[in-house]
Each structure stands twice: as C-alpha cells, then as structure tokens.
Amino acid sequence: MRLLYQILWKDHSRAHLLGAFLGTLAGFVLLLAGIQFYMDIKGILSDNRDLLDPEYIVINKKVNIGQTLGLSRVGFKPDEIEEIRGQPFADQVAPFISNEFPVSAYTENERFPDFFTDLFFEAIPDEFIDVKSEEWQWDLEKGTIPVIIPQDYLNLYNFGFAPSQGLPQIPKGIISMVNFKLRLQGQVRGNYDDYQGRIVGFSNRVNSIMVPLDFLEWANQKYGYFKKSDPAQLILVSKNPTDPSIIRFLEERGYDTIREKLKSSRMNIILKFILSFLVIVAAIIIGLAFLVFLLSLQLMISRSSEKIRRLNKLGFHYREISRPYILLLLLLMAGITALSLLFTSLLAGQLHHRAETWSMDVSSSLHGIIYGTALGLILLISIANIGAILISTKKLCK
Amino acid sequence: MTIRFEKMIPLPMLEQDTSGSEVWEAEALLLHQEKRYVVEAASGRGKTSLLSIIYGIRSDYRGKVFLDDRDLSTFTLKDWSLLRKEKLSFIFQGLELFDDLTGLENIRLKNNLTGYHKDERILEMAQLLGVDSFLKRKAGILSFGQQQRMAIIRALCQPFDFLLADECFSHMDHENSLRAYKLILEECEIRGAGLILTSLNETGLPKADLNLKI
Structure with a gap:
C-alpha cells in the first residue's frame, strides 16, 4: 500500500x-x-x-615502642571493642581469634622442594570473608584444614621473590593443588597431630592466614595452652565507608588500618x-x-x-x-x-x-x-x- | 442484504417538522437489495444523515437500524471496515478525495484495498465518464464535476450489496449525469446490488423503483 x-x-x-x-x-x-x-x-x-556493598575494614593498634618493650599490649581490650561497636559507622564488628598453640607447616612431596615453617592462624566468622568456596569447611573426619592466604602473599612471591631468585611463578590454580602438612602441637611434648592443609582461596580483604572459625575454636580447645590474649585485629563492616568520621575515629584512638585499600576502594x-x-x-x-x-x-x-x-x-x-x-x-x-x-x-x-x-x-x-x-x-x-x-x-x- | 429501520430518527431531526416523511415518521422501513431507491428532497431534510447512519459514520440517532437483522450499534470497528470493503459503498457528497493524489491514485487507493477491478476497467469507466484524460492530474486541481466522477469510479471499485450515492450528480450536466447514472446502474446490476440515491431536486433520471419522501 x-x-x-x-x-x-x-x-x-x-x-x-x-x-x-x-x-x-x-x-x-x-x-x-x-x-x-x-x-x-x-x-x-x-x-x-x-556501589552499595558495605566496606570491610580491618583495624589494628599502631605498634609503638612500648609494645616492643612489652610495656603495653597490642590487642583490643573488651571495652575498646564495645566502644567501636557503639560507633554509628560500625554495623558489625568481629575480633580475630588466633591460635593458642604452636603451628607449623611442612611439605612431604617429591615434586616440591622440602619446606618447613612456623605459622600462625587467625579466624573470623565466615560472613566477613570475601572468598566463597565449597572447600572452606572444617571436617574432622576428612582431616583437611582449608586455609585462605592474602592475595598479597602470592603477589609478593610471584612478582618479588620468584623473579629475583630465578624461581618459577605459580598461578593460583597450582597453589591450590599443593598439599602440605600442618602440625598442631599441644603443651605436652609429643602431643601433636599432623593434618593435611590446603589453600582454598586468596583474600583481598584480610591480611592474615585464615582458617575456619569452628576449626580454630576446636583446635584451641584441644591443643591450646598459651595465655589468652586480646585480639590483635578487628574486622568491621561499614555500610557507609565514605563517612569521614571513620578515619577521624581511627586517628583519635591510634588505631591503624590499611589506608591505601580504603583509599582505592x-x-x-x-x-x-x-x-x-x-x-x-x-x-x-x-x-x-x-x-x-x-x-x-x-x-x-x-x-x-x-x-x-x-x-x-x-x-x-x-x-x-x-x-x-x-x-x-x-x-x-x-x-x-x-x-x-x-x-x-x-x-x-x-x-x-x-x-x-x-x-x-x-x-x-x-x-x-x-x-x-x-x-x-x-x-x-x-x-x-x-x-x-x-x-x-x-x-x-x- | 436488507436494511431495516425501526422508529429511527437522527437526533438533530427531532427539532424539525418531519410530518409527511416516509423515512423519519415510519414505524418500520425495510430496504431491499434488489431495489433502487431515490430520495429526493430539499437540503436539511436529513438525506446525508440517512446514508451516514447506514454507513456507520454517524451514530447520533434514536431508534434502531439493522443490517441483515444485526443491530448497527453492535458493529465493531473491524465489522465496519469489512462492511465498507465488501457490502457497502458510499459516494460522498463531500467526495473525500485526497487532493495531493492524482485521480487515478485516488481510485487505486480503494481498488488496492479490495483488488476488485483491473486497471483496464478503471480506464474504461473513466472513458465512459469522459475523465480519462484527467486521471494523471492531482485531484485538487480538477473541477468539482470531474472530482465527482472520480469519486463515482472509486466507489465502484469494490464489491457491495448497497451503493449509497449522496447527491453525486450535483455538479454534472444532464448528459454526464445520465452517463454516470447508467454506469452506476450497470455496476449495481452486475453485483445484484441495491442503490440508495439522494438528490436535491427532480433529477430527470429514468425512474427508480421507489421514490422515498423524506
């Protein structure tokens, strides 16, 4: 038409x-x-x-000479934690729990060079962790301890250590395949157990070696004999991370956080x-x-x-x-x-x-x-x- | 097709004296397809209203109108457009040509919709009415008489049961009117269709089957 x-x-x-x-x-x-x-x-x-996701901020006390000399403690006291909890910008606060017994890791594998190191663990509730993995579960029957290490550690190795030492760089996938043993030691000599360790993820949020909270609580119960110390780090969730009062508060109290991260985010x-x-x-x-x-x-x-x-x-x-x-x-x-x-x-x-x-x-x-x-x-x-x-x-x- | 009125009267006619009207005063009026009706009256008696109501472009009336026993008020837009393509054709008093289109394009607009006539027949009809040489001219620059003939040809480019012709010879001389009337009657004959033709005055046309006094 x-x-x-x-x-x-x-x-x-x-x-x-x-x-x-x-x-x-x-x-x-x-x-x-x-x-x-x-x-x-x-x-x-x-x-x-x-954009609207809340910000996770890990804070710790500034290390000063007094702590080096053992005059003051580096941990957060319960009333300090309560004070932070009461701040308007803090929606959730959780302390880091650390191991109360000696931990060491070593390899027993022909394909990798032998390696032994003392280690520490920290744990926070799962909802604060940015790595979501099905393997992030502690199961006594299986006896494998999942571990999350900071992305920075891997970067440090891959871009700093490995090139300078002529070692090969390792992609994330391979690291997760490395099996290593974790030795948890009790107070009595000879009271130790070896477990299988596995790196299940890399965190951008937490600068520590993380294990599941239920595992660490169980292990502290079983092996722990160190004097209980105040948590050295806290993780806090803020729905409004641009709030300038966060930085002001941290400065006033002499607390520290990774500023650059806050800035980049x-x-x-x-x-x-x-x-x-x-x-x-x-x-x-x-x-x-x-x-x-x-x-x-x-x-x-x-x-x-x-x-x-x-x-x-x-x-x-x-x-x-x-x-x-x-x-x-x-x-x-x-x-x-x-x-x-x-x-x-x-x-x-x-x-x-x-x-x-x-x-x-x-x-x-x-x-x-x-x-x-x-x-x-x-x-x-x-x-x-x-x-x-x-x-x-x-x-x-x- | 039959057209039946039951006490039908356009609302504006209610204020007028309609005494003696065979249309507006009738209890019921039945129009048959095989007949030819001529409605002659002075202006203002509702000739155009009558045709417009049958054609569905006016609905301001009292009473009822039935086409084949179906009440007009129940017709949908789709029904009307089908009806206007296949059952009813209207030669409008106001012609309703598109000035920007040529005479031929105006005719084709309708013929394309119905696919009724071949181009040759259109030309033939135009020759019969003496407007074949104006087919390629814009309708807007044709004389009213020429436009009337284009409108008549257009109205014949479809199947219909009734042809409604509203003062369609008003601007033609007697000779041209006769030729156009002859063509209309022929085309009605072919379709076995009825004709309702309105006129201002005595047309001097050959007798219709029925003269309706309106």
Missing part, C-alpha cells in the same frame, strides 16, 4: 523527528558507553563489589558513582527523547486526522492506518540501535587502545549486557509508541 504511506508520511515534521532521533541516539550512546565502561572498570578493580566508589551519574543522565535524556518521539508521532497523527478519518470512511481499518506510523517508528528505532551500538563500540575500541598504553585490560568488544540493554530499551520504547499510535488512530475511526 504505497499510496497509504504516501498520504500519511506527508505530514511528518522532519525537525521533530530528527530531534527525537538524535536525542535518543545521544542518550543511548551515553548509556551504553557508561555501562560498557562500568563493566570494564568493575573488571579492573576486580573486587566484585557493587573509595576511588572505586567515586568512579562507580560518576558512572552511575552518567547512566542516570543518559536515562533522563532517553526519557525526554522518548517523550519527543511520542509527541512528534502524535502530532503527525493529529495533523493527518482528516486524512485518517477519510481513509476510515473508505474502509481502512485503524490497524492498517497505523502501519505507516509503526513502520516509520521501527525504522527510526532500528537506526538508533545500529548507530548507538556502532558509536559505543567505536568508543570502546578507542578506550581499549588508550588503556593498552596504561597496561590496563579493557575489552575492545561490547559486553553482552550492552546488546541486551539496547534491545530491551528499544523494545520498551517501541511498544509504548506503538500502543500510543494504535490508541490515537483508533480514536479517529468509526
């Missing part, structure tokens, strides 16, 4: 439609690019946390905030452009209202009359989808190029979610517009 298109397309307002097209396109590129970079940066900072948060802001702005632009779309199509229909009534009198059904408007809409939408994906992937390519020189890993291709978002939004806008077109043409028909 070429004639139908000829009749009804005549009354379009090129300026309105072009404006709506460009506005929606700009909004889409902004939104898609925002999501693309958000995904990339999320990958780079790789702590898999979302704050940077992370700021970046994510900026990107979220970008996405919100894009959403507003898309929303407005959508309105312009809706209004220009409605204007087009109302300009053609006489013609639509006439076509209806000649026997055209309102769905047939709607078709030219729907086709126009879909053509514009297809254009917006194609162009916005094109521009976004060009931008991604550019960023990939730049990021390479900073040796950052930014993907040059679009993330799957980009296609999903684009199609989902286009579908939403199209359906809403088609609905409006059908309603307003129907109104003109008898």
Whole structure:
C-alpha cells in the first residue's frame, strides 16, 4: 500500500523527528558507553563489589615502642571493642581469634622442594570473608584444614621473590593443588597431630592466614595452652565507608588500618558513582527523547486526522492506518540501535587502545549486557509508541 | 442484504417538522437489495444523515437500524471496515478525495484495498465518464464535476450489496449525469446490488423503483 504511506508520511515534521532521533541516539550512546565502561572498570578493580556493598575494614593498634618493650599490649581490650561497636559507622564488628598453640607447616612431596615453617592462624566468622568456596569447611573426619592466604602473599612471591631468585611463578590454580602438612602441637611434648592443609582461596580483604572459625575454636580447645590474649585485629563492616568520621575515629584512638585499600576502594566508589551519574543522565535524556518521539508521532497523527478519518470512511481499518506510523517508528528505532551500538563500540575500541598504553585490560568488544540493554530499551520504547499510535488512530475511526 | 429501520430518527431531526416523511415518521422501513431507491428532497431534510447512519459514520440517532437483522450499534470497528470493503459503498457528497493524489491514485487507493477491478476497467469507466484524460492530474486541481466522477469510479471499485450515492450528480450536466447514472446502474446490476440515491431536486433520471419522501 504505497499510496497509504504516501498520504500519511506527508505530514511528518522532519525537525521533530530528527530531534527525537538524535536525542535518543545521544542518550543511548551515553548509556551504553557508561555501562560498557562500568563493566570494564568493575573488571579492573576486580573486587566484585557493587556501589552499595558495605566496606570491610580491618583495624589494628599502631605498634609503638612500648609494645616492643612489652610495656603495653597490642590487642583490643573488651571495652575498646564495645566502644567501636557503639560507633554509628560500625554495623558489625568481629575480633580475630588466633591460635593458642604452636603451628607449623611442612611439605612431604617429591615434586616440591622440602619446606618447613612456623605459622600462625587467625579466624573470623565466615560472613566477613570475601572468598566463597565449597572447600572452606572444617571436617574432622576428612582431616583437611582449608586455609585462605592474602592475595598479597602470592603477589609478593610471584612478582618479588620468584623473579629475583630465578624461581618459577605459580598461578593460583597450582597453589591450590599443593598439599602440605600442618602440625598442631599441644603443651605436652609429643602431643601433636599432623593434618593435611590446603589453600582454598586468596583474600583481598584480610591480611592474615585464615582458617575456619569452628576449626580454630576446636583446635584451641584441644591443643591450646598459651595465655589468652586480646585480639590483635578487628574486622568491621561499614555500610557507609565514605563517612569521614571513620578515619577521624581511627586517628583519635591510634588505631591503624590499611589506608591505601580504603583509599582505592573509595576511588572505586567515586568512579562507580560518576558512572552511575552518567547512566542516570543518559536515562533522563532517553526519557525526554522518548517523550519527543511520542509527541512528534502524535502530532503527525493529529495533523493527518482528516486524512485518517477519510481513509476510515473508505474502509481502512485503524490497524492498517497505523502501519505507516509503526513502520516509520521501527525504522527510526532500528537506526538508533545500529548507530548507538556502532558509536559505543567505536568508543570502546578507542578506550581499549588508550588503556593498552596504561597496561590496563579493557575489552575492545561490547559486553553482552550492552546488546541486551539496547534491545530491551528499544523494545520498551517501541511498544509504548506503538500502543500510543494504535490508541490515537483508533480514536479517529468509526 | 436488507436494511431495516425501526422508529429511527437522527437526533438533530427531532427539532424539525418531519410530518409527511416516509423515512423519519415510519414505524418500520425495510430496504431491499434488489431495489433502487431515490430520495429526493430539499437540503436539511436529513438525506446525508440517512446514508451516514447506514454507513456507520454517524451514530447520533434514536431508534434502531439493522443490517441483515444485526443491530448497527453492535458493529465493531473491524465489522465496519469489512462492511465498507465488501457490502457497502458510499459516494460522498463531500467526495473525500485526497487532493495531493492524482485521480487515478485516488481510485487505486480503494481498488488496492479490495483488488476488485483491473486497471483496464478503471480506464474504461473513466472513458465512459469522459475523465480519462484527467486521471494523471492531482485531484485538487480538477473541477468539482470531474472530482465527482472520480469519486463515482472509486466507489465502484469494490464489491457491495448497497451503493449509497449522496447527491453525486450535483455538479454534472444532464448528459454526464445520465452517463454516470447508467454506469452506476450497470455496476449495481452486475453485483445484484441495491442503490440508495439522494438528490436535491427532480433529477430527470429514468425512474427508480421507489421514490422515498423524506
């Protein structure tokens, strides 16, 4: 029905439609690019946390000369822990429990060089640990003790120690395969047991050698004979880690934390905030452009209202009359989808190029979610517009 | 198809004197497909209203109208569009041509919808009415008489049980009116269709089956 298109397309307002097209396109590129970079940066900072996730902060007392000389203790006293618990920024606080008996680790394996070291353990409740592993379970029957070590230790070895000593670097997967023995020693000479040890994960959050809490409680019961000491470290969860009162409080009390980590996670948060802001702005632009779309199509229909009534009198059904408007809409939408994906992937390519020189890993291709978002939004806008077109043409028909 | 009115009167006619009208005063009125009706009256007697109500573009009336025993008020938009493609054709007094389209395009717009006539027949009809040389001109620049003939040809480009012709010869000379009337009757004959033709005054056309006083 070429004639139908000829009749009804005549009354379009090129300026309105072009404006709506460009506005929606700009909004889409902004939104898609925002999501693309958000995904990339999320990958780079790789702590898999979302903007609204709470911050885990490990704090300890500053070591001073008094402690070195044994005049004051390094641990947190119960009333100090209570005080921290009472702070508005602290949503949850848990002390680190440490071993109260000697621990040592050694290897008994032909494939690895022999190795023996004294060790320490610490434990906190599972919900504070950033490693989720099915192996993170203590089972006396199996006798394997799962251990989590800091990611930093592995980095220290791989990027510091190994290259300087001419040793091979070890990927995470291999380390988990290394079997080693853990010897837990009781007070009486000869009262010791050997267990199988296994590294099940690497923590970015806790700078300590971690074992499951129930294991350590059990082991302290069985082997422990050291004088109970106050916990040297606390982990606290804050829903509002940007709260400056945290740092103020820590300084006043002479407590210490890994500032850099706090700082980088704050940077992370700021970046994510900026990107979220970008996405919100894009959403507003898309929303407005959508309105312009809706209004220009409605204007087009109302300009053609006489013609639509006439076509209806000649026997055209309102769905047939709607078709030219729907086709126009879909053509514009297809254009917006194609162009916005094109521009976004060009931008991604550019960023990939730049990021390479900073040796950052930014993907040059679009993330799957980009296609999903684009199609989902286009579908939403199209359906809403088609609905409006059908309603307003129907109104003109008898 | 039959058209039946039961005490039907357009709301605006209620304020007028309709005494003597065979349409508005009738208890019931039945129009048969095989007949040709001519409704002659001065303007303002509701001729166009009558046709518009049958065609479903006006619904401001009291009483009931049935097409084949189905109440008009139960027709959906889809029913109406089917009806206008297959059962009812209307030659509008206001013509309802698209000025921007040529005469031929105006005719084709309808013919494409129904696929009723071949291009040759359209040309033939245009020749019969003496407007074949105007087919390629924009309808907006044709004279009203020429436009009327385009509208007549367009109305014939579909199957129908009833042809509703609203003062369709008003701007044609007697000779052209006769030719157009002849064509209309022929096309009605082919379809076995009824005709309801309104006219302002004595048309001088060959006798219809029934003159309705409105």
